[in-house]
Amino acid sequence: MPLLLLVAGSAAVAAAARRTPAPAPLLLVAVGLAVSYIPGVPSYTLDPHVVLPLLLPPLLYTSASDSSYLDLRAQLRPVALLSVGYVLFATVVVGWAAYLLVPGLSLPAALVLGAVVAPPDAVAATAVARRVGLPSRITTILQGESLLNDATAITAYKVALGAAVGEGATWAGGIGEFALAAVGGVGIGLVLMAPLHWLRTHLTEPLLQNTLSLLIPFVAYGVAEQAHASGVLAVVVVALYLGHRAWEVDFATRLQEEAVWKMVAFVLESAVFALIGLQLPIVLKRLGEYEGSSAVWYAVAVFVVVVVARFVWVYPATFLPRLLSARIREREENPTWRGAMVTSWAGMRGVVSLAIAFAIPSTMADGPRNLILFLTFTTVIGTLVVQGVTLPPLIRLLRFPGRDRQAETLAEANAQAQASRAAEARLDELLSDERNALPPPLADRLRTVLERRRNAVWERLGQVNPVTGESVDDTYRRLSREMIGAEREVFVRLRDLRYIDDEMLRALLRRLDLEEAAAYREAG
Structure with missing residues (x-):
């Protein structure tokens, strides 16, 4: 029952958000925060053993399959600088700042915090980019970053955690683990993508093909994690390949798959942001010795460092390669300070950071563990509220050229x-x-x-209709719907008169549905 309440409630809030100017992620988090203090509301603990293997793969898969492999390849350098370089930079900068700010916090524990809050979230970035209509190049870079940065952050987290709990982690070992995770994840994705695509193109039943589609992200993630490689990279590689070759799949499968994955993404994204808000009572109960104004000061300081560090990285990473390389100047379009501004500000954190923080084992001392959890929560909420609310007006203020x-x-x-x-x-x-x-x-x-x-x-x-003000698209759709609606009414009346049975009615209505969908796509 708690799970049903979570899904139903988050879906209702997300649907309501579409009728308001507030971004859906922010509204979901706010409602989750408010609901968490209502007496009788069940406790929703964010279990990393559920979030990482069960929620992250399908969210990554749907985002990657909707991305453009060709666009990502064209923007590979800025994507790599953000998904690898920035995450490691943020890990060190935030960790060092926390080490200097918080008395008694060891450097390894501070680096754990840095790794946890380093990656902007795929769900948050995609949701905001979709809502505000960012320019295509910036959207591609942000989506590419958010698809790949989790692998870097999780690996950095494991290395820092090993040092924090006294497992003797070294820099050489950390580099080796990162290389194994990256190369292994990409390699497993490359091995799996062709057989999975072959299965998709040789299964003749759309229901079986869509069942396989739902299993693919979990298979890729699970196989990679079992091999101690990056499940995130494996899922992204497979999804990019399958999305790039989706045209080879049967049309009925594509139609069903698009509808199924839209529903899955909507439900999961809504539940994820609601879960973030519902974590507040759990986080505050565990704060312990760091309660009071000092904890607030630490939270504000870490949030500011996270935001500033992104600006410090993004601007040099945007302009220095162009200044240093004539080849880049010849092959790539000239970046603008406005694009760098939006990229810097679009650094919302999300559920992955919280899931990693909740996964910190009890072998770490309670004080640092609880503080890391609290600072992660405040950073996630802070970036979603401050950056999520101000990003749309910032884009309007900068006056990006429209499409x-x-x-x-x-x-x-x-x-x-x-x-x-x-x-x-x-x-x-x-x-x-x-x-x-x-x-x-x-x-x-x-x-x-x-x-x-x-x-x-x-x-x-063509021009708009001078009488109604409708575009040709709108008129075509409206007339098509009116004609098809008249046919539907006749079919239903004939069914009610028992002239045709329900099975025939369903076949006739499906034919009309496909006609209406075709008319909508032709005009749109």
């Missing part, structure tokens, strides 16, 4: 024209064979469908 819809539509129309010419040539070739003979009306129907698809994009470049 050129006219140019995009022209590019789409040209692509469709080329594809239509190829399809028309193939149709002529097929109809010239006696085995493919069709009555003229059916052959004309194929040509009509092709012509409608070719012309649909060009028609979107």
Whole structure:
């Protein structure tokens, strides 16, 4: 029952957030904080053994499969500088600052804190980027960073934790462990991606294909972790490959898969942010000896260091490579200070940091362990509240150039024209064979469908309706829905009159649903 309440409540809040200017992650966290103090609300402890292997893989998978492999490859250098360089830099800077600020906190324990709060969260970055409509290059960099940085942070955390609990971790051992995790995770992903894609393309039943799709992130993560490699990198590599080759999968599978993964991502993202807010009572109970104003001071100081450290890294990492390399200047577009500003400010932390903090074993002394948990929680909440609230107005203030819809539509129309010419040539070739003979009306129907698809994009470049103010897209969708709605009413009436049965009604309605979806996509 507590799990059902969590899922239902978080989904309701996320749905309500769509009708408000507040970002859904922030509203979910705020409601979670408020609900956590209502008497009788069950305790939702963030179990790292559940979050990391059960929640992280599907969230990474859906985000990576929706990303562009080609765009990420084009932005590999800035993504690597953030996902590896920045995480290690933030680990050291935050750890050293905490070591200087907090009396009695050892340097290894402080570095554990640095590693825990170093990675911006994939869920938070994707949710905010989707909501505010960041420029495509910045969105690609942030998504790429958030997909890969967890592997760096988890490895750095393990090394620092080993030193903090007296397991004799060394820098050489840490570098070796990082190399094993990175190379092993990528290697396992490369090994798994081709067989998994083969299975996806050879299963003929869409339900089986989608069942496999739901299992893939857990398989990749589990195999990699069993081999002491990075499950995060394995999932990302597999998801990028499968997303890049998704066109080879049956159309029915793609339609179902898109709907299934949208639902999974919505439920999990909503539950994750609600869980963050619900952790406050648990965190405060464990604070112990660090209660009082000193804990507040430590929280503010760590938050400021986390925010400032990102600026200190991002600006040099953005402009220095271009200044030092003529090849980069020739091959890459000129970065702007506005892009660096948004990249620096879009550093929200999330559930992964909290899950890692809750995973700190009891072998670490209670005082440092509880303080790390508290400072992680305040940093996550602080970045979500301060940066999550101010990022949209910051983007508006910086006045990024909007997307050129006219140019995009022209590019789409040209692509469709080329594809239509190829399809028309193939149709002529097929109809010239006696085995493919069709009555003229059916052959004309194929040509009509092709012509409608070719012309649909060009028609979107037309003017708005002077009477209604609707665009061509909106009018097309509205008329199509009205026509299909009239057909649905007739089918339902015939079913009620027992002229057709429910099985036939479902078949007819599915046909109309596909027609409506096609009309929506053609106009959109």
